[in-house]
Amino acid sequence: MTAKERLEKVNYFLGYGNLETAKVIFIAIEEHGVTEDLDDYNNWDKKNISFKQLFYYHKFEKSKAKGITNIRQGKLVHKLLSKLFRIPSLPNTEDFLSGNINDDFTFYSNLYPLGCDSENSPYPDQYFDLFGIGNILEDKRNYQIDVSEIRKKLLKNLILYKLNDDSQSLFFIMGDSPKQIILNICQDLGLTFPEEFSFPRPENNNDIIYNSVKQNQLLKWHCSDNKRVWFTGHASNGWFDERVAERIVEFLKENK
Numbered sequence: 001m002t003a004k005e006r007l008e009k010v011n012y013f014l015g016y017g018n019l020e021t022a023k024v025i026f027i028a029i030e031e032h033g034v035t036e037d038l039d040d041y042n043n044w045d046k047k048n049i050s051f052k053q054l055f056y057y058h059k060f061e062k063s064k065a066k067g068i069t070n071i072r073q074g075k076l077v078h079k080l081l082s083k084l085f086r087i088p089s090l091p092n093t094e095d096f097l098s099g100n101i102n103d104d105f106t107f108y109s110n111l112y113p114l115g116c117d118s119e120n121s122p123y124p125d126q127y128f129d130l131f132g133i134g135n136i137l138e139d140k141r142n143y144q145i146d147v148s149e150i151r152k153k154l155l156k157n158l159i160l161y162k163l164n165d166d167s168q169s170l171f172f173i174m175g176d177s178p179k180q181i182i183l184n185i186c187q188d189l190g191l192t193f194p195e196e197f198s199f200p201r202p203e204n205n206n207d208i209i210y211n212s213v214k215q216n217q218l219l220k221w222h223c224s225d226n227k228r229v230w231f232t233g234h235a236s237n238g239w240f241d242e243r244v245a246e247r248i249v250e251f252l253k254e255n256k
Contacts, residue, residue: 003132015109022107028174031115079245156185171229195223
């Protein structure tokens with residue numbers, strides 16, 4: 001498979017999980033982790049696995065995506081599934097987080113489908129062999145500009161599809177970087193965002209790592225008029241604790 005063919009598959013890769021049954025959809029800026037192994041991509045079609053499974057392998061096995069961000073997302077999902085959607089026979093939170101049951105009820109997608117060490121760093125050297133993208137920051141920026149046109153159409157169709165189904169599924173748009181692009185998509189679909197919530201920084205952070213959340217900073221959430229699309233900071237910046245999840249569930253129950 002050539003770098004061009006590989007990149008095209010990446011560009012149109014919508015995401016992880018089961019979109020048909022998903023109750024909670026996360027949309028973030030980019031793929032978790034950095035793809036390192038060219039052989040995996042050269043031989044994926046010979047291993048009798050799908051391209052989606054290959055991406056899943058890189059996301060959950062070769063990166064730190066099973067760390068703090070996914071734990072926070074998983075805890076929020078568990079609260080919503082058990083208390084709002086009332087999914088029967090749901091395991092306890094710990095078993096839920098350790099298993100693959102999330103795939104039945106969640107879907108993860110990204111504005112940019114390739115991972116990077118940080119937003120302000122270039123793509124790694126191996127991306128040139130893998131995808132034909134150079135290793136300077138300008139190459140990364142140019143690629144993101146080009147691919148964003150593809151991704152905007154994909155994400156708009158994803159949001160529209162789930163808003164029109166009968167599941168009453170919820171969207172959580174994470175991070176400042178994709179906010180304006182996704183906000184424009186939502187506004188094109190007729191959504192407005194009159195609701196704003198401020199959550200104080202949790203007092204007890206024993207199981208939470210706060211990267212950029214300052215001691216007295218409020219965590220800002222915005223909720224659409226139909227109560228189904230939420231904008232927030234990225235999970236790694238400390239937006240989750242039990243009180244946040246409880247308040248969201250209570251708000252949604254009251255506004256059904």
